[in-house]
Amino acid sequence: MSQSEVAKLDTKHFYMRRLHSLLGLLPVSVFVIEHMIANSFIMQGPEAYNGVIALLRGLPFVVFLEVMIIGLPLLFHAAYGIHITLTSRANVINYGYWRNWMYFLQRVSGIIALIFIAYHVWEFRIASSAYGFEVTYGAVAKAMHHPLIFWFYAVGMAGTFLHFANGLWLFCITWGITVGPKSQKVAGWIFGAAGLALFFIGIQAIWTLSR
Amino acid sequence: MIKDKITIKIKRQDTPQLKPRWETFVLKYRPGMNVITCLMDIRKNPRTVDGIKTTPVKWEQNCLEEVCGSCTMVINGKVEQACSALVDHLEDPITIEPMTKFPLVCDLVVDRSRMFEALKQVKAWIPIDGTYDLGPGPKIYPEEQQDMYAFSKCMTCGCCLEACPQINSHSPFIGAAAIGQVKLFNAHPTGHENAGERLEALMTSGGAQDCGNAQNCVEVCPHKIPLTTSIAEINRQITRKLFGLFKK
Ligand code: SF4
Ligand code: SF4
Ligand code: FES
Numbered sequence: 001m002s003q004s005e006v007a008k009l010d011t012k013h014f015y016m017r018r019l020h021s022l023l024g025l026l027p028v029s030v031f032v033i034e035h036m037i038a039n040s041f042i043m044q045g046p047e048a049y050n051g052v053i054a055l056l057r058g059l060p061f062v063v064f065l066e067v068m069i070i071g072l073p074l075l076f077h078a079a080y081g082i083h084i085t086l087t088s089r090a091n092v093i094n095y096g097y098w099r100n101w102m103y104f105l106q107r108v109s110g111i112i113a114l115i116f117i118a119y120h121v122w123e124f125r126i127a128s129s130a131y132g133f134e135v136t137y138g139a140v141a142k143a144m145h146h147p148l149i150f151w152f153y154a155v156g157m158a159g160t161f162l163h164f165a166n167g168l169w170l171f172c173i174t175w176g177i178t179v180g181p182k183s184q185k186v187a188g189w190i191f192g193a194a195g196l197a198l199f200f201i202g203i204q205a206i207w208t209l210s211r
Numbered sequence: 212m213i214k215d216k217i218t219i220k221i222k223r224q225d226t227p228q229l230k231p232r233w234e235t236f237v238l239k240y241r242p243g244m245n246v247i248t249c250l251m252d253i254r255k256n257p258r259t260v261d262g263i264k265t266t267p268v269k270w271e272q273n274c275l276e277e278v279c280g281s282c283t284m285v286i287n288g289k290v291e292q293a294c295s296a297l298v299d300h301l302e303d304p305i306t307i308e309p310m311t312k313f314p315l316v317c318d319l320v321v322d323r324s325r326m327f328e329a330l331k332q333v334k335a336w337i338p339i340d341g342t343y344d345l346g347p348g349p350k351i352y353p354e355e356q357q358d359m360y361a362f363s364k365c366m367t368c369g370c371c372l373e374a375c376p377q378i379n380s381h382s383p384f385i386g387a388a389a390i391g392q393v394k395l396f397n398a399h400p401t402g403h404e405n406a407g408e409r410l411e412a413l414m415t416s417g418g419a420q421d422c423g424n425a426q427n428c429v430e431v432c433p434h435k436i437p438l439t440t441s442i443a444e445i446n447r448q449i450t451r452k453l454f455g456l457f458k459k
Contacts, residue, residue, distance in 0.1 A: 010416045017420035018453075087382035088423060094288040095374050095427045103376060103425030173424050173439075176447020180440050 020080045021174045024167050027073035032164060036198060039205040046137035053135055066125075078114050085110065102166055109163040116156025137209075144210040157202040165195025214240050218260070218304035219249055221268055227315050234268075235260045235304070246286055246293035246307065247272055250319075270319040277433055280368025284309055284319050290373040292433055293319075310373045326367045329389035333412045337402040349400040362395035362441065364434040371428035371438055383417030387428035387438040390419055394441035397448065407457065410449050419445050 038056065041048045059065065085107045092104050123143075128135050143149050168191045172178040178187045217240050224231040237260045238252050247270075254267040273279040275294045282293040285308040287301055298305070313321035339345060351359070365388055372378045372386040393409045396402035413419040419442060428438045451457040 011411075011414050013416045014414040014418055014420045084423075087379075087384075087421070088376050089379040089381070091374070091376050091427075095430070097425075097427060097430050099424065099426035100376070100430075103423050106423075170424055173443045174420075174446055176443055176445075176450045179443040179447055181437070184439075184443070 016080060017084075018174070020077055020084070021171055023073040023077045024081075025171050027070045027077070028164055028167070031070050031074070032160075032198065036201055039201060042137070042205050042208050049137045074117070078110075081110050081114075105162060106166050106170070109159040109166075112156060112159030113163045116152070116160055119152070120156070141209040144206050150206060150210050153206050154203060157199060157206075161195045161199045161202070164198070165191040168194075214303065216240060217244075217249070217298060219253070220304050220306045221253075221319070222306075222308040223268065223318050224309075224315060225266075225317055227317075234265060240298070242299075244298040246284075246296040246298070246301075246305070247275065247282060249298065249305070250293070250307075268318050278366055280366035283368045283370060283373075285311065285373070290370045290431055292368065295433070310369055312373050312375075312378045313369060321369075323367065323369050326369060326372070326386070326388060329385045330367070330392060332385070333389050333393050333409050334405055335389065335392040335396055335409075337396060337399060338405065339401065351400065355398065359395055359398050361434075361436055362391050362398075365391055365436055366434070368433065370431045370433060374427040374431040376425050376427065377421055377423045382421060384421035385413070385417050385419075387422070387432075387442065389413075390422070390445050391436055391438050391441040394444050397445075406448070407452065410445070410452055410457070413445060414449060419449065 034056070038049070038052045041052045056062075088103075088107060090104045090107070092100050124135050124140070127133075128139075133139065144153065169178075169184070169187050172187050173184065178184045217238050219236045219238060221234050221236070222231050223234050236253050236258075238249055241248075250268055250270055257265045257267045259265055270284070270293065271281040272294060273281045275282075277292045277295040280292065283290060284293050286293065286296050287306055290310060293307075307319065309315055309319045310321050313323050313325065316322055339348075367388060369388075371388050375384070375386060377384045378386055390413065393413060397406040397409055422442050424439070424442075426439045429436070429440075432438055448457055
């Protein structure tokens, strides 16, 4: 078998990369949308918020759903994302174009999002279940009163939503949905606006909680 | 202010094994100078600014009109063709380095054969050899010709690889130029016969999936080839192929 024939068989990386793209889109959008719905109940006061949390926690097969739909896909996305990051060599200093910066920030924000989500899941899902403290409006509000936690959440959400919004933009190219520069520009505006909106909803939530 | 002197800093290296060194030259300014004429002036009298005699700087050139790509180097931190890099448009002092993403040969000369290998890997040609006359090829509409013409201007210069953050020793990525050529040859009615094979080549390790969409390639391509459009287009063709929708 010649060298080129060996290379021809090696499509593993291609499928991993496409899977990485898919598993970035699906679990993260479920995760983000679920959180944003829950957060929007903050505006209706503590009872409404506690009600939604109880409802989500009470879903049948909740642990199974969390692990299979969000946990494992996200873990794969994070692990393979780190691998991808390690194959890049950023060069924004010499080539400071807008998209090159976004390429760089996509990798940085991915790391921020990973740290943020890991902490968040640990604190308000795993640790709370393990040590049996209840996640309620009061408990979350108490955490947000701490300025360090507040700012950690603000930066974490900025990174997560930047990664999410730009990730959607990248998804559209990876799958060949947006091909020309015009459609890519329009997609950029749409996802940019969506990312900003999510960020403001998130900030509004932690701001309300920290009052 | 009219400048009468220009300063040139060149990164030099006699062999791939030796350490690189910087040499500075001061030249008399003439209107209309470009980086190649600077290198020629240095060759006439290879003496550094300190008056030390040195060897003439080695570089590659051929067409001198930005169509062959052989004179590509990194000038003031950005990759471009030396023959079309006008001194009047460059900040003084001018720094000149070889490209960093290709094996160095000496001074400003690098070995770009990986780009030729890439073209072979993706079968960037149209097989029309045979035992009988195939007759005239199919007609191509002018709009399609225009679309394809843009990609036929690629001169394998390497700018798009040099500026790409996904091209480095830790990544097997093939680079934008070859993907653009797949777009070109897949678009050709006769070339389309091998379209599937070209896509398969771009699904292997280092294929189209390794592009990170930094889109530097399209910014630096001297012929303004819509490389990022071809990358997304090839992604689309591969997606269609995955779902069995890609017609050959
Ligand atoms: S695509 Fe443009 S930058 Fe890349 S090798 Fe061809 S001409 Fe050079
Ligand atoms: S879009 Fe970016 S990562 Fe992709 S080939 Fe062009 S420069 Fe490289
Ligand atoms: S000498 Fe041909 S591009 Fe410069």
